[in-house]
Amino acid sequence: MAPRPASKTAVPSDKAGVICRALRRAIIEQALAPGAKLPEDSLGERFGVSRTIARHALGQLAAEGLVELRRNRIAVVATPSWQEARDAFDIRIELERLVVRQLAGKLTKAQIAELNAHVDAEDRARDGSDAVSIRLATEFHILLANMTNSPILVRYVSEVAYRCCLTLSLYSRPHSSECAINEHRAIIAALVKGDEAKVMSLMHSHLDSVASRALVAPAPPRGRDLLDILAPYAEEGESERVVKLPKMVRAR
Amino acid sequence: MAPRPASKTAVPSDKAGVICRALRRAIIEQALAPGAKLPEDSLGERFGVSRTIARHALGQLAAEGLVELRRNRIAVVATPSWQEARDAFDIRIELERLVVRQLAGKLTKAQIAELNAHVDAEDRARDGSDAVSIRLATEFHILLANMTNSPILVRYVSEVAYRCCLTLSLYSRPHSSECAINEHRAIIAALVKGDEAKVMSLMHSHLDSVASRALVAPAPPRGRDLLDILAPYAEEGESERVVKLPKMVRAR
DNA sequence: GACACTCAAAGTGCATGCAATTGAGGCGCA
DNA sequence: TGCGCCTCAATTGCATGCACTTTGAGTGTC
Numbered sequence: 001m002a003p004r005p006a007s008k009t010a011v012p013s014d015k016a017g018v019i020c021r022a023l024r025r026a027i028i029e030q031a032l033a034p035g036a037k038l039p040e041d042s043l044g045e046r047f048g049v050s051r052t053i054a055r056h057a058l059g060q061l062a063a064e065g066l067v068e069l070r071r072n073r074i075a076v077v078a079t080p081s082w083q084e085a086r087d088a089f090d091i092r093i094e095l096e097r098l099v100v101r102q103l104a105g106k107l108t109k110a111q112i113a114e115l116n117a118h119v120d121a122e123d124r125a126r127d128g129s130d131a132v133s134i135r136l137a138t139e140f141h142i143l144l145a146n147m148t149n150s151p152i153l154v155r156y157v158s159e160v161a162y163r164c165c166l167t168l169s170l171y172s173r174p175h176s177s178e179c180a181i182n183e184h185r186a187i188i189a190a191l192v193k194g195d196e197a198k199v200m201s202l203m204h205s206h207l208d209s210v211a212s213r214a215l216v217a218p219a220p221p222r223g224r225d226l227l228d229i230l231a232p233y234a235e236e237g238e239s240e241r242v243v244k245l246p247k248m249v250r251a252r
Numbered sequence: 253m254a255p256r257p258a259s260k261t262a263v264p265s266d267k268a269g270v271i272c273r274a275l276r277r278a279i280i281e282q283a284l285a286p287g288a289k290l291p292e293d294s295l296g297e298r299f300g301v302s303r304t305i306a307r308h309a310l311g312q313l314a315a316e317g318l319v320e321l322r323r324n325r326i327a328v329v330a331t332p333s334w335q336e337a338r339d340a341f342d343i344r345i346e347l348e349r350l351v352v353r354q355l356a357g358k359l360t361k362a363q364i365a366e367l368n369a370h371v372d373a374e375d376r377a378r379d380g381s382d383a384v385s386i387r388l389a390t391e392f393h394i395l396l397a398n399m400t401n402s403p404i405l406v407r408y409v410s411e412v413a414y415r416c417c418l419t420l421s422l423y424s425r426p427h428s429s430e431c432a433i434n435e436h437r438a439i440i441a442a443l444v445k446g447d448e449a450k451v452m453s454l455m456h457s458h459l460d461s462v463a464s465r466a467l468v469a470p471a472p473p474r475g476r477d478l479l480d481i482l483a484p485y486a487e488e489g490e491s492e493r494v495v496k497l498p499k500m501v502r503a504r
Numbered sequence: 505g506a507c508a509c510t511c512a513a514a515g516t517g518c519a520t521g522c523a524a525t526t527g528a529g530g531c532g533c534a
Numbered sequence: 535t536g537c538g539c540c541t542c543a544a545t546t547g548c549a550t551g552c553a554c555t556t557t558g559a560g561t562g563t564c
Contacts, residue, residue, distance in 0.1 A: 050519045087402040094346045150339040
């Protein structure tokens with residue numbers, strides 16, 4: 001396949017993009033835990049812009065599924081359910097198989113070097129915080145997606161990878177990243193060798209093992225609030241926030 | 253798999269959502285052709301809201317890839333390249349295989365009836381405009397995705413299906429929808445029967461045939477403007493709008 | 505007649521202001 | 535003490551205003 005022109009950045013404005021990236025990173029590094037509040041004016045003040053821009057950034061992140069926007073309420077970092085996490089991983093597996101299928105045997109020397117450098121960085125970060133390790137592992141996959149030069153694929157893989165990253169912070173036991181790094185190296189090797197079937201199965205089992213290590217139990221382990229725990233007992237899902245614990249049915 | 257609670261609407265505000273849906277529909281029905289201008293204040297005036305809201309809606313649609321936002325310039329309906337269209341279809345195939353895999357043999361009677369009713373509607377619309385046929389065909393796939401009750405999957409399938417719909421208006425020869433309708437019926441039948449392998453291959457070949465009927469030629473066939481046609485001849489892609497026809501290099 | 509330059513009109517980028525909604529603490533009452 | 539109501543600060547929803555950028559039509563020059 002002929003090399004395509006590099007994708008132009010899809011970022012619409014500018015300042016909002018900065019805030020987006022900052023928040024995204026804070027979220028996936030767990031500096032902002034799921035459920036954390038994100039008031040528009042605090043954000044605006046922190047980044048030196050008006051609420052308008054902060055609001056715009058929150059809208060973007062909501063579209064990506066990283067924050068939840070509820071009408072007239074403070075935006076919060078998303079708290080995906082266990083099932084949503086499972087779904088995200090399922091989608092991610094398919095998308096990333098597509099990535100490596102397109103890439104097998106087509107990497108340039110420079111790209112191979114870039115990938116190896118990234119895994120080396122993952123290696124060096126192994127002693128640091130788990131959060132950084134997780135972020136780097138995620139970014140390895142995004143780096144791969146970028147090499148397809150397919151803007152749509154990049155966007156979807158990035159989004160779903162960030163979502164998965166977010167769920168890791170909710171449902172994962174303390175992360176041991178060593179094996180993931182080895183698997184990354186194996187994927188690079190298979191890509192270079194050009195063995196399409198091999199690399200697809202490697203990627204599949206890699207993500208599958210990450211998912212199964214991460215999504216250990218369907219029960220919400222921590223950081224969930226009462227309403228979420230009680231949700232399965234609610235009568236009808238559509239009313240959203242029916243119970244209040246001792247008394248209830250505060251219908252309106 | 254146990255039935256999950258219905259997905260809550262991800263629409264952040266409200267009025268912006270209305271505009272989004274209206275524009276989305278206008279775009280996929282080709283009332284708004286690729287390249288059509290979408291000035292914020294015209295939009296706001298048309299829908300009785302301020303520019304702020306119109307802008308927000310445009311931001312959403314840009315995130316979905318249906319409109320293009322360029323700094324300080326009027327937003328336009330997106331004009332995907334042929335390669336992007338190809339990529340979108342590739343992704344779509346994988347995602348929809350996921351959909352039918354989850355659905356095979358698990359449809360309720362009500363869902364089966366709903367699907368059949370939709371295909372009947374497609375049938376009735378066969379004499380109408382091509383645009384409506386295409387929209388209905390697209391909505392069949394979104395209807396399927398909805399039945400997975402996986403909000404993430406629904407969102408991605410919807411987005412990518414709309415994008416494909418948009419490319420159809422750019423690259424497709426006049427659409428004959430009859431075969432698509434039959435294929436939809438076959439997919440329903442296989443889903444009901446619960447034959448997972450069969451339904452996945454049906455969906456694959458269905459989308460593949462749509463894609464190959466649609467993406468007939470890599471050359472932009474119609475409705476493109478001079479600049480796009482000349483784009484392959486430009487020296488460096490990053491400068492964006494270098495030529496002006498007789499004289500050029502209006503660098504700034 | 506074609507090119508270059510100028511300038512006003514149109515449009516976006518962003519901040520701010522006002523109204524409406526929320527939810528949390530305080531107060532009264534049993 | 536416990537429960538419910540009420541009020542008010544905090545926060546969002548949205549419109550508007552000002553500054554800056556782009557556009558393209560008109561004008562002058564060769």
